[in-house]
Amino acid sequence: MESEYKLLSGAMVTLALATATLVVVPYMQLSDVQPPEGLKPYTEAQLRGRQVYIANGCVYCHSQQPRSQSQAPDFQRGWGRAPVAGDYYYDHPHLLGTMRTGPDLFNIGARQPSVDWNLGHLYEPRAYVPGSTMPAFPFLFKLKDKADPGDKVVNVPPSYAPSGQVIVASQEALDLVEYLIGLDHTYPIKPNAVLR
Structure with missing residues (x-):
């Protein structure tokens, strides 16, 4: 029973790290991106x-x-x-x-x-x-x-x-x-x- 908790905990930590690395950090880096001068909205x-x-x-x-x-x-x-x-x-x-x-x-x-x-x-x-x-x-x-x-x-x-x-x-x-x-x-x- 104890090994099942370790496996579940390890899977949850791995999932949290992957989500932070692939979703949260890029979102924070790109959240204040502005369009370059010269880029116009679509008509x-x-x-x-x-x-x-x-x-x-x-x-x-x-x-x-x-x-x-x-x-x-x-x-x-x-x-x-x-x-x-x-x-x-x-x-x-x-x-x-x-x-x-x-x-x-x-x-x-x-x-x-x-x-x-x-x-x-x-x-x-x-x-x-x-x-x-x-x-x-x-x-x-x-x-x-x-x-x-x-x-x-x-x-x-x-x-x-x-x-x-x-x-x-x-x-x-x-x-x-x-x-x-x-x-x-x-x-x-x-x-x-x-x-x-």
Whole structure:
């Protein structure tokens, strides 16, 4: 009976230490983090686009956390600097990602700020990046015989264009692209901005 109490006590101490190390200490270190100068809150369109990003599972193949130059070649790939805690100030939930089947999107707005390119890439990725494994999202677009006033027509390379029809972006596609273009973390950060 006495050994059972020792085992239970040891398990409780281990759990308390793990919780303190992995939850309490980081929370205390990051509780007063502020957004860096230059980081702006999301607009309504970007928030809607963020929901489209989540709903379509983009986070499963794309991360939003380039690693530091000492750990990986992410900076040489053009993915930007390593993030600091404040970069995610307005992100609820955080969309860091767990896998990189596709490129990191932390700075896609700086690397690829073209609305037309992003819309075309969503409609048919292989038209813009040969060999891409990204799925196409044609359900975010409408095929019409003729564009109506106010429609955003998507021009894709002729070999991918539907015959006799135009591709029109839905509001969801426009919002998603607005969110992606808003992912631009090229503003300067203060040295030692991660922790004080």
